[in-house]
Amino acid sequence: MKHLRLIAMIALNFVREQRWPILVLQLSVLGLAALGLLSDARDREDILLTFKQLGMYGVAFSVFFGGSAIYNERRSRRILAVLGKAITRRDYLSGLLLGVALSSALFTLMLGFTGTWILCPLGFSFFYLWHLMECVVAACVMSASVALFFSTHLNPWMSALFTGLTLGVPGALAFRFGGFWEYILPLYTLGRVFLNASYEHPGMSAGWAITVALLETVILWAAASWVFARIDVAVAVD
């Protein structure tokens, strides 16, 4: 229980510290709502496209949140006052990852509610819309865990580069060969399901991809914890 309390405190603190970017994301979703209010049913494809774009922005922001979380804390030296307390590095990292997940969940909930309000009256399946939201959350959390893993020992630029490669290469292989590669960091698969959805043919279920993404998030979290426990946090990030 003590561990969970500490993790929750770090997570809520992360959300609090990132409140402005999160607010900007939420406001961007309001843009979708405005589009829905100002458009008529003939523009429904445009509205769906905007909805999909926003979902992708959410994933990009998760990478940004995950990749900069540790770096910002180290650069500002705020990490010293936190890790100087009775908290393990694994719990600290878990808190950061949970914080990113909460931020993504807040964004996805907003997107889901707005989508329900705007898209469902135009004919998009309610249940499939929320399934797509599950895909977005899974993609956000998995991408953030990749970024968090690299940010434990690399600066944000290198972290972003390696995160892009790590997510992109299996995606490219899955696109070319399919099969096994669709199980390795299934961002491509989740993205494909999300982007291919339409009013007439909502799309396929991505249940297995969501499960694999969450399992791989746990593996990445364990790897990141192992690395983070072995690095010097009080020195500048190279």
Next chain:
Amino acid sequence: MPAVLEFQDIIKDYRALFRRRTVRALDHFTLQVEEGEIFGFLGPNGAGKTTAIHLAMAFVRPTRGHGLMFGKRFGHAATRRRVGFLAENVALYHRSAENLVRFYGALNGLSGKTLSRRTIEALDNVSLLHESNRNVAKFSRGMLQRIGLAQAIVHDPDLLILDEPTSALDPLARYAVREMLLDWRRRGKTIFLSSHLLSEVELVCDRIAVLNHGRVVRLGRPADLLESREHFEVIANGIPMDGFPGAEMQPDGRIRFLASAASQRAMIERIWTQGGEIISVSPHKRSLEDLFLELTGGPGAEPRSSSKQETP
């Protein structure tokens, strides 16, 4: 006295990624801090003081050797519940002073009424209770240092590790912190204090260690360290000033000069043969600043006596 903090033959090298050059911050660093003492940690910039503190707090890992805190290896998270830490150039989250101290107290396992009571006490201890609702982003540097101190003491730790705790404080606040440290020692707490303020260290510390180039170059009680065994101060009456190098007349007409340990006997015999009267011969007492400059190679320093260690 059991050791609260132990550094055992630690080497710490820093090496940048993809670069071959290493910088040795600590070189076979060995030190023990005993329970109930205020231990002063001195050294010039880059001597390795902050690295040693960061090792104790497990922010960095030793290249070789290891250390113990309350008998547990550095990095044991639960042990840090007994430790309060204030970093040099403290950096804290921007929120109200009370919420900030509550946050750090909660990270150390406090909750409910205990957390509320300890938060108020900690803010009161650093004279910031009247500012408890103000955001720390609007605090001056001195106030930030005090709120940093409050977050370090909120959970009533047994060991306080303070890196330059009074560097940004005005004389009044510095005095208050000094009184607080002395009060903590009276309560049986241990304080490990790194500071550049030599007068402060001399006033409050039971033992001090001087660090230079990652090594302890002197360790002991201030009184023992400041008493020179190489030079003696001789005060005499009825002798000519010009017969004794460096002699000076005191307001009461007595002559005072320094004699090296080797020449002490000859000087005393010379005073007698010249018909003088010896008032006193006592070990020469240096200031901590003199000792610091001597050990760290500052201006006017004598050749370094390197890794000599004195035990109390």
